[in-house]
Amino acid sequence: MTLRIGVLGAGQLGWMLALAGAPLGLRFRFVDPNPDAPAGRLAELIVADYEDPAALDALAECDRVSYEFESVPVAAVEALGGRVLVCPGARALGVAQDRALEKAAFARLGIPTAEFLTVASDPELERACASLGLPAVLKTRRLGYDGKGQVVLRRPQDIAGAFDAIGRAPAILERLVPFDRELSVIAVRSERGEIRSYGLTENTHRDGILHLSLAPAPNVTPALERRAGEIIGALLEELDYVGVLALELFQVGSDLLANEMAPRVHNSGHWTIDGARTSQFENHLRAVCGLPLGATDALGPAGMLNLVGHVPPARELLAIEDAHLYDYGKAPRPRRKVGHLTVRGPTLEAVRNRLAVAEQSLAKSSG
Ligand SMILES: Nc1ncnc2c1ncn2[C@@H]1O[C@H](COP(=O)(O)OP(=O)(O)O)[C@@H](O)[C@H]1O
Ligand SMILES: [Mg+2]
Known part of the structure; x- marks a missing residue:
């Protein structure tokens, strides 16, 4: 089919979209002001501001356009929308960019928030x-x-x-919500309105940055899983959304409060590359291209550790059984996400133990 997908933003999310798109025969054209953006190592990269007219012309020549950076100017996405199919659309982007509009959308749908x-x-x-x-x-x-x-x-x-x-x-x-834990739900909607949702993921943050994700989240009742599906389904319908949408949640007792959404593939879904039947990246591309969606079931317990600041020696990380390293090739810098490691295991306990070894490696190699 050889569709060409234009993407605003060429960070690690774009890099993983390009990795997922290769077996589907997709080609990519990225736009990013950063000449060292990771996706540029895998595909065509136009180094330009997001509103650069020549860059937008080049994107308009593509078969479909999407974005992996949620702060791209809505005006640019709107202008592109008149020339080429852009998924998700400018309205979803505009709502997700503004915490007040986002909260208003949650309220309209009866989704509780702080x-x-x-x-x-x-x-x-x-x-x-x-x-x-x-x-x-x-x-x-x-x-x-x-x-x-x-x-x-x-x-x-x-x-x-x-x-x-x-x-x-x-x-x-x-x-400030005295939450019991943080969860996220990621789902994908096709052009025809088909929705598939990944199971709840449990997330731990450090200094406001995602540190660890566990999937499927432990101790999830069927009612909680169902509620998460209802919430994200309502958002996808309301926004007439095509592609992957992520929603961060606070769990308080048996209730879910919406924190924020991301109109794109999401860090708490990186485990799906190795831990689900179809990754969030592939499913996003399937939706954008009008292809049938893939199964979202987890293959078993998985955990994802973000590599923040630097990447520990691959030799150490890959000595961990069923560990899968993603090194984004970014320059090390404090508080910067430069890679992630997904580990799988026969049990959640085994996954936790393997993650602990990876965390030690990360702590030991810093500074
Ligand atoms: N109202 C809140 N109550 C408790 N913790 C919060 C609240 N808002 C944010 N946090 C904490 O800060 C983290 C980052 O906040 P978030 O709103 O998700 O912004 P960002 O866009 O930086 O991810 C959250 O994942 C959570 O750990
Ligand atoms: Mg957040």
Whole structure:
């Protein structure tokens, strides 16, 4: 078929899309302002800003366009949408880019979230703190990721200076949720409206960055799994979505609160490459290309460790049984995601033990 897929963004998510697309016979054309972007090692990379007219012309020549970076300008995606099929569409992107619009979409669908108020000035922050109470977290509405653009307010003296700390950008103040754990659900919707959902994944964050994922998440009742499916299904329908959508959740008792969504393949779904019958990357491409979707069942217990800052010696990581290394080829830097390791095992216990060995290797090789 040799379709050519244009992709805005060429980071590790694009790199893994290109890896998944190769056996399907797909070709890729990436656009990214970073000349060293990982996907450029596997496919054509146009180094340009996302609004560069020549780069957008080159994308419009492709058979389909998608994006792997959720902060691409909506205007660029809208303009492209008039010229080529873009999945997911500009509306889903616009909603996901703004925490207030995102929360409004959740509310419309009756999906519970942390209580929140919008904040655009110091007096508004004062009022919001008085109304919601502390502890709370102040987050910029736009452009935040990996915990950036956020500050946690625990005591009244944390309020002064908090709005400055996030650059005085339009924000939301959210009540801090005393969650039992964090989960995510990833699902894919086709052009024809078929939906397939991966099972819940349990996620642990460190300093606002995803550290570990376990899949299938342990101790999930059928009711919880069903509820997660209903929530993401409602979002996919509401946004008339085509492609992979990820939703981060807080579990409180037997309830699920929506935290945020990502209109793209997601870090908490990297385990699907080695641990599911069809990876999130392949399923995204299948949806974008109008192909039948693949089965989303897990193959067994799996865990994913993010390699943040640096990649430990491959010799050590690959000595772990059923471990699979993804080195994005990025320069090491503190707090930067430079790779991940997925381990599988016969039991969750075995997966945890193997992850612990990988964590030791990561700790030992740092600094
Ligand atoms: N309202 C909240 N209550 C408790 N923890 C939170 C809340 N909001 C965010 N966090 C913590 O911070 C992490 C990052 O916040 P998130 O809103 O997902 O932003 P980002 O876009 O940086 O991923 C979350 O995964 C969670 O661990
Ligand atoms: Mg998040």
